[in-house]
């Protein structure tokens with residue numbers, strides 16, 4: 001039998017008894033049935049389950065949910081949230097696994113991506129826990145709102161919304177605001193931000209042509225409110241401050257409420273420490289901080305390169321303004337360049353000793369990798385939120401003579417399939 005389904009064959013709705021194989025990137029495991037691959041959610045490697053097919057577009061694979069567990073893994077636990085079930089909320093992938101097993105699954109995914117796409121089958125990967133438990137860590141939660149104004153979270157690979165009154169991944173401060181207990185007619189999404197500096201903010205995305213009246217909320221201090229036309233669109237201030245304060249590195253960072261900051265309360269410190277440890281900065285070093293956001297890594301590296309210089313590159317005008325503000329009092333000169341990394345690197349002159357890059361999920365891409373290598377850095381720290389694009393970029397770096405010599409991975413998104421990596425690349429030594 002060939003690996004592909006017969007044309008026109010659609011298994012959607014069928015229940016298949018399968019033996020569950022290894023984990024795959026995306027929060028599911030791989031099973032096989034009648035010559036096809038079945039990506040099964042809510043299952044664990046080694047289990048036997050009844051898997052109901054949820055999506056089948058033909059071809060060599062389909063998607064399914066484990067609706068009944070026939071033989072359970074010793075790593076299986078009862079999910080703490082009632083919405084973490086087949087057909088429920090799509091936010092969590094691994095609530096049915098112990099925290100230790102979740103980290104092992106993520107380590108296997110990172111190792112597999114590095115082997116398959118990064119041509120590095122030899123690198124050991126472990127996923128390190130961070131302070132705090134698997135619940136109560138999300139400082140930023142983007143709730144979806146249905147046409148009737150009810151708040152919830154998206155179902156897996158769907159625009160449908162699972163009504164949710166309480167997300168146990170959210171911090172207490174996010175939950176206490178009571179956003180989910182109110183109706184939000186006219187809204188498409190409401191993001192809640194509870195910053196480590198003690199600020200509360202809401203970023204409301206209205207439906208096309210609608211006005212959103214913010215309902216009364218259960219907060220001792222009124223949250224700031226911003227209105228944002230679509231994800232990534234320009235946010236306008238409705239009331240309160242445009243930015244929140246985040247604490248890290250013994251400093252306060254100003255961060256636009258609609259801008260980027262690491263979601264887990266331990267993330268900023270953990271990643272900054274990993275970047276510093278990897279790069280081993282020295283006095284006089286020149287440093288490139290690419291995809292700099294509000295300046296976290298430039299802020300961590302600047303005190304360690306006295307007499308050196310830092311160039312930070314960020315495309316979002318608001319975030320770049322925050323970086324200028326946040327890095328204004330450093331002894332080392334920091335210049336913040338506003339623009340796409342690829343464009344800016346065309347015009348920034350000279351070599352650099354150290355580079356840190358922290359691109360969005362799609363990765364840096366071949367052009368930027370080539371531009372970085374052309375600066376002949378002594379070391380590159382790659383902060384990656386997607387192991388697949390990370391692995392692809394690692395292979396491109398290798399083609400330019402920069403080899404991945406180590407990787408650390410951190411469980412900064414417990415219960416989900418997401419994992420954050422920090423890779424260290426160094427110039428290949430001549431044999």
Ligand SMILES: C[S@@+](CC[C@H](N)C(=O)[O-])C[C@H]1O[C@@H](n2cnc3c(N)ncnc32)[C@H](O)[C@@H]1O
Nearest residue numbers: 260291292293296314315316339340341358359
């Ligand atoms: C993952 S965040 C990292 C931010 C920062 N390093 C931190 O840890 O807080 C990625 C940042 O890159 C910016 N960005 C996305 N694409 C970009 C590009 N092509 N050029 C420059 N910046 C970009 C985003 O606006 C965002 O601030």
